[in-house]
Amino acid sequence: MNTLFPIYVKLDQVETLLVGAGPVGLEKIQALLANSPAAHVQVIAETVSPEFYAYIQNRTNVRVAIRSFQADDLIGKSLVILATNNPELNLFVRALCIERHILLNVADKPALCDFYLGSVVQKGNLKIGISTNGKSPTMAKRIKEFLQELLPEEIDETLDLLSDYRNQLRGDLQDKIKVLNAHTADLLKQQRYDRAH
Known part of the structure; x- marks a missing residue:
């Protein structure tokens, strides 16, 4: 583990x-x-x-x-x-x-x-670290290449929009988290739909 x-x-x-x-x-x-x-x-x-x-x-x-x-x-x-x-x-x-x-x-x-x-995937402000617990840097490199191809170039625009949206939200932290979780879930569903069609 x-x-x-x-x-x-x-x-x-x-x-x-x-x-x-x-x-x-x-x-x-x-x-x-x-x-x-x-x-x-x-x-x-x-x-x-x-x-x-x-x-x-x-x-x-x-x-x-x-x-x-x-x-x-x-x-x-x-x-x-x-x-x-x-x-x-x-x-x-x-x-x-x-x-x-x-x-x-x-x-x-x-x-x-x-x-x-670790290996790092970066698309604009999105950064994903990959660790194999020191077991296989080669596997980490392959996963990095896979994610680099998988993630759309427009992801940074989406992050900017979400940042602006978050700054406009009212309420306490828990309220903001609920709204943002729902919003990002909708975004991912839409991306999956767009890829399938």
Whole structure:
């Protein structure tokens, strides 16, 4: 059973540390910035790949230091992502993060992770996170592709209309929820009908 609790983090309001800037580090920074372009990311790496440099070019919210990791790099950080192939370093940073109550993700090491970077489907303001509890990133990727094709491009217009509608509603929260639930159920029924005919 997947007991992970899904949350959406405002990465522009917290400090993230990424250790490693090779191919795996590139995947991680791409995932972070694709979802949160203004994320504050400190990168520590002994070497930085040309592809990594090319990706972060002109991004002032990403800072790079070419050197080994130091314990002080954790000061002020809320999230840490390790993209290294150094098991000793991974365990050392894991112990420090536990001691300092910092959430950690270690690439390809689910047992060392406090959180995972799941596959994400995004259409405008709609964002759907997909988790396989670390079991199969490949399956998550396939489900992402399926949902990406399934969701209509116009979904963002619908979200805007619902947001405007919600702002016009009167009453307490429970009243608003009842009205919006009924309205969205009608919308989904109409979409199913339109697809069938």
